[in-house]
Amino acid sequence: MSRQRMSPLARNEERLGYLFISPWILGLLIFTLFPLVATFLISFTDWDIYNPPKWVGLKNYFNLFTDKLFFQSLKVTLLYSLFSIPLTLAGGLILALLLNANIRFIHLFRTIFYIPSVITGVAVAMLWIWIFNAHYGLLNYFLSWFGIEGPKWLEDPKWILPTYVLISLWKVGGNAVLFLGGLQNIPQHLYEAARMDGANRWQIFWKITLPLLTPTLFFLLLMGIIDSFKIFTTAYMINDGGGGPDNAGLFYMLYLYQKAFVSLDMGYASAMAWIGGGISLILAIVVYRTQSKWVYYEADVGKKGSDQHGDTRA
Amino acid sequence: MGTPVRDMAAMVRQPARRTGGRKLSLMNLFLYLVLSALSIICLIPFFWMVSTSLKDRASTFQFPPQWIPDHFVWSNYVEALTVVPFDRYALNTFTIEFFVILGQFLSCTLVAYGFARFRFRGREVLFMIMLATQLIPEQVTMIPTFILFSKLGWVDTFLPLTVPAYFGNPFYIFLMRQYFQSIPFDLDEAAKIDGAGAFRILFQILVPLLKPALTIIFVFTFTEVYNDFMGPLIYLSDPDKYTLAIGLSNFVSSFQAEWNYLMAASTVVLFPLLVIYYFAQKHLVGGIANLGIKG
Numbered sequence: 001m002s003r004q005r006m007s008p009l010a011r012n013e014e015r016l017g018y019l020f021i022s023p024w025i026l027g028l029l030i031f032t033l034f035p036l037v038a039t040f041l042i043s044f045t046d047w048d049i050y051n052p053p054k055w056v057g058l059k060n061y062f063n064l065f066t067d068k069l070f071f072q073s074l075k076v077t078l079l080y081s082l083f084s085i086p087l088t089l090a091g092g093l094i095l096a097l098l099l100n101a102n103i104r105f106i107h108l109f110r111t112i113f114y115i116p117s118v119i120t121g122v123a124v125a126m127l128w129i130w131i132f133n134a135h136y137g138l139l140n141y142f143l144s145w146f147g148i149e150g151p152k153w154l155e156d157p158k159w160i161l162p163t164y165v166l167i168s169l170w171k172v173g174g175n176a177v178l179f180l181g182g183l184q185n186i187p188q189h190l191y192e193a194a195r196m197d198g199a200n201r202w203q204i205f206w207k208i209t210l211p212l213l214t215p216t217l218f219f220l221l222l223m224g225i226i227d228s229f230k231i232f233t234t235a236y237m238i239n240d241g242g243g244g245p246d247n248a249g250l251f252y253m254l255y256l257y258q259k260a261f262v263s264l265d266m267g268y269a270s271a272m273a274w275i276g277g278g279i280s281l282i283l284a285i286v287v288y289r290t291q292s293k294w295v296y297y298e299a300d301v302g303k304k305g306s307d308q309h310g311d312t313r314a
Numbered sequence: 315m316g317t318p319v320r321d322m323a324a325m326v327r328q329p330a331r332r333t334g335g336r337k338l339s340l341m342n343l344f345l346y347l348v349l350s351a352l353s354i355i356c357l358i359p360f361f362w363m364v365s366t367s368l369k370d371r372a373s374t375f376q377f378p379p380q381w382i383p384d385h386f387v388w389s390n391y392v393e394a395l396t397v398v399p400f401d402r403y404a405l406n407t408f409t410i411e412f413f414v415i416l417g418q419f420l421s422c423t424l425v426a427y428g429f430a431r432f433r434f435r436g437r438e439v440l441f442m443i444m445l446a447t448q449l450i451p452e453q454v455t456m457i458p459t460f461i462l463f464s465k466l467g468w469v470d471t472f473l474p475l476t477v478p479a480y481f482g483n484p485f486y487i488f489l490m491r492q493y494f495q496s497i498p499f500d501l502d503e504a505a506k507i508d509g510a511g512a513f514r515i516l517f518q519i520l521v522p523l524l525k526p527a528l529t530i531i532f533v534f535t536f537t538e539v540y541n542d543f544m545g546p547l548i549y550l551s552d553p554d555k556y557t558l559a560i561g562l563s564n565f566v567s568s569f570q571a572e573w574n575y576l577m578a579a580s581t582v583v584l585f586p587l588l589v590i591y592y593f594a595q596k597h598l599v600g601g602i603a604n605l606g607i608k609g
Contacts, residue, residue, distance in 0.1 A: 013432050016512050020428025023421045024444065027481025031459060032447055038458035049461060098349060103342050111595060112353045115360075118591045121541035122559045123580035126566060127363050130573050136375050138362050144378075173356065222449075229451055233543040237563060253453060260457055261548050270457050277454035284449065 043270035053267070060271035070272065072247050073255035074279075080161055080251070081228040084168040089220055092175025093213070099176060100183050110180070113173030125237035128167055129154065154238055157248035164249070167234065175220055182216035183209070214295040222284050229253065229280045252276050360584075367391070367578035374573045387574065394578040398568070402554065403561035410475050410557065411539050417479030418486060418535050419528060425482045426490030427516050431502065444484045460548060474549045475542070479535075486531050493527040494520065533594040540587060558583050 006014070018025075043060055047053035064070050099110055116124075131138045132153040140150030151159045186209065194204050235251040241258075243250030256276065260269035366374060368386040373379075395401075429441055463474040497520060505515045521528075546557045556564070562583055569575050 010433070014434040017428050017432030017434035017437065020432065020512075021425045021440065023480065024425040024482040024484075024487065025440075027421075027478070028443070028447065030462075031478055031481060032450065032455060035455035035458035035462075036450070038461075039454055042457065042461075049464060095352070098345060098352075101342070101345055103345060109349045109353060112356055115588075115591065116356060118537055119360075119584055119587050121583075122543055122562045123583045124359075126562070126576055126580050127359055130366065130577065131359055131362060136377060136379065136573075138358070138379070141377065141379055170356070170359070226449065226451055229453065233541075236543070236547075237566070240567075256453055257544070257548075260460070266457055266461065273453045273457060277451040280451050281449075 039270045039273050042266055043274055045267045047266040048264040049266060050264075056267065060268045061275075063268065064271055064275065069243070069247060069250065069255060072243070073250045073252045074276075076161065076248065076250055077228055077231070077252040080164055080168075080231070081225060083161075083165045084228070085221065085224040087165065088168055088172050088175055088224070089217065091169055091172035092220070093179050093217075095172055095176035096179035096183055097209075099180055110177065114177055115173070116171045117174035117177075121233060122237055125234045128234070129238055132163055154249075155245060157244070157246035160238075160244055160248040164234070178216050178220060179213060182213045186212045211296045218287065218291050218295045222287055225283045225287065226280050229276050232257065363577045363584075364581055366573055367581050369574050371572065371574060390574045390578040391582065394565075394569075394575040395582060397575075398561060398565055400558070400561060400579070400582070403556050403558045406472075406555055407540065407557045407559075410472050411536060413472070413476040414479040414539050415532055415535050417476060418483060418531055421480050421482040422486040422490050422531060423516070423521065423524065423528075426487045426494055427520070429487070430491045430494030431499075444487065448484050463549070469549055470552050470555060471549075472555070475539075475545050486534075489530065490524065490527050493524055497523050533590060536590055537587060 042053070044055060044057055045053040046056045046059070095113060099106060099113070134140065134150070134152040134155050137150075137153070139153070143150040153159050153163045190208050190212075191204060194208055199207065229252050231251045232253040235249055235254045236257070238244065239249045239254070241254075241262075243254065252272075253276075256269055256272050259265045259272060365380075365382060367390055368388070369380070369383045369390075370387050373383060429437065459474075463469060466473075468474050468477075501519055502515050505519050510518070541559065542557075543559045543563070546560045547563075550556060550560060553564075562579055565579055566576060
């Protein structure tokens, strides 16, 4: 459609279209594009907001690479993801398989398991601190039934990360519900055909169910990586804004927050933001790039080689 | 924060599948046992929260603990809620909620309408860009946004927490557009022939049909704002402007190890979320059922 040949009516429609989407365009410019560029520029300065920024070149980046706490926060975040993401994915999948049954009260069960995904925030973080309390906490009481003397959880640097991973497991219901959506989108005739061919439950799971759930798996993996760099509320509450004993609970976002909003070191924090954002983006791209190797989309079931969803397979 | 939105959307579109009669086999019995055990694990923290909130100080630190306190100390709630001005925090939170939800309603409806009903050059590309921006990690944009708001003199006001809502949220716009596309174009055409303009068509004919989508946006926005901790932490310093989230976190420092008070306050703060979730369950089922959300 070239400009000259557009009818007045079409031109009017176009003008209205732009008018209606203009709030988002403005938002994109003000709250996404401008900050993206600005973060990059600020990362080369020394700036406390109040005094004029000083250009320092790559100094912030050099400092980052000698900052033990920076590497500590990176280690905490990545280690947490390494355990929490696979466990919550596997847990969610198993729970979804259980919840896919056609039994009475199944909706009630689904509702219950989803509660932890909605009810979050400061109050829940406090509740966890209480439950993981080394002396009077519910968990250690529970362990004492089995004659186990529970660890000191949040007071012990060795146990802080496992505690976070355990807490993340409480939310598997969120993943389960998404897997459940995927499960129920699997056409019944595939199962019937497989049964006709004499496949057992185990084979059906590995050859049909799991491959057809890979889009959900892919999506959750992607979001899991991005989200682990955003963990803040719980980390802040549990460690009272600090890093906990031996900084074992210093999540990336928490350290970034301290640098930006406690020390007002905007340049340093911006460099951190770029590196953190870059790492999660690179991980996300790796997952995205490899998806053609392990993710099945519905269209692939019927005909091979469709290039829907930007799939670049030949 | 985008994930729960999708989870819930996926959850509510599960129709109960009926395949013959339900038989109580050994397999099902096993299933009930496992699901019940898991449900107890899932809910026990909440039970523990309420139980602690009704204990006196001494029995909080009793070991082995009491599951249900001997006598209920209801005064914990009075104490916890009057020592700090929780009513003030609640008022602040709901004020922010109101303006954010209003903003999301307006901006997402308008933008989704533009994407769904008008042809313009670059529409598909812009839409793709919009979806892609969801993947940009928050921390990369956080610092300049803060600087921008502080240079505008907006720090310690509700503006940094509410104004961005008036520029739309990619996921909600996507959701709304799906809804627009499920409404037949004939409705617009008929109204256009009757001489209605684009705005009138939107507000008189289409918006009433969008109630299910607006309900979903309401619920998700409500929980998101309610749970937001970093935003108020960065922008609000005057205690009179604190939200419930910040108020509660400060409450911890004044009550250190008084777990009965802390749990009483937590229970009160979590209550509205439970109510919203309860109603969301009922209202969202029909509304989002026809929505296809794919990865």
